[in-house]
Amino acid sequence: GAHVAHNCRLADGVVLVNGVMLAGYVEVEEKAFLGGSVVVHQFVRIGKLAMVRGQTRIGMDLPPYCMAVATNAVCGLNLVGIRRSGVGVEGRKALERAYEEFFxxxxxxxxxxxxxxxxxxxxxxxxxxxxxxxxxxxxxxxxGLRAGDLREEEN
Incomplete structure (x- = not known):
């Protein structure tokens, strides 16, 4: 099972895999996916179509369409989820540019x-x-975390 504490808000289509623990007042937007044993600090927001890898710890907000690993690290966009949700090529390319600029x-x-x-x-x-x-x-x-930085982040 998963633990969803007091005053959490989960939107439609959210997937919580076994062992997920959400502290109080966490907000998870539409179609976000949280892998096994993910831990989320109180008052954190997880954006639409975000994907969180198993055993990740989240203590800061995770923007929509992003993927998270390790501790508070964004490692890219959830391109498969974005595609499956019907976002067109221009929308995907625009998101990629915004992601690169921001992180x-x-x-x-x-x-x-x-x-x-x-x-x-x-x-x-x-x-x-x-x-x-x-x-x-x-x-x-x-x-933001580049793919090559992942080994250092997890050690």
Whole structure:
């Protein structure tokens, strides 16, 4: 089973695998997937179509469409889930650009959001959802992690 503490909100289509533990007031948006033995700190928000690998620890907000590993680390976009949900090629490409700009553009959160919102991708619904979610964080946003950094993060 899974543990869902007091005052949590889970949207439609959320999948919690065995051993997931959600502390109080956690919010999980539509079609997010949390793998086995994931632990989520109180007041954390997990975005739409996010995917959390098993045994991951989340203590900061995880933006929509992102995948998380280890501790508070975002390792990419949930491209399979995005495709399956019907997001078109332009929406996917726009999300990829927004993801790269936010996590690896070398800017702070405010500057990165300004850069994304002033670009050509603002007409894409998914980019707007990504930015709006980040803008509303109270706990901070998980950090970006390149594939080569994963071994160091897990040690």
């Amino acid at each position: 690896f553009g070398g800017k702070n959160r405010v500057q990165a959001l300004e850069a994304i919102r002033s670009g050509k991708d603002t007409k894409e619904k998914e980019v707007k959802e990504f930015c709006d979610f980040i803008e509303k964080t109270k706990r901070g946003i998980c950090h």
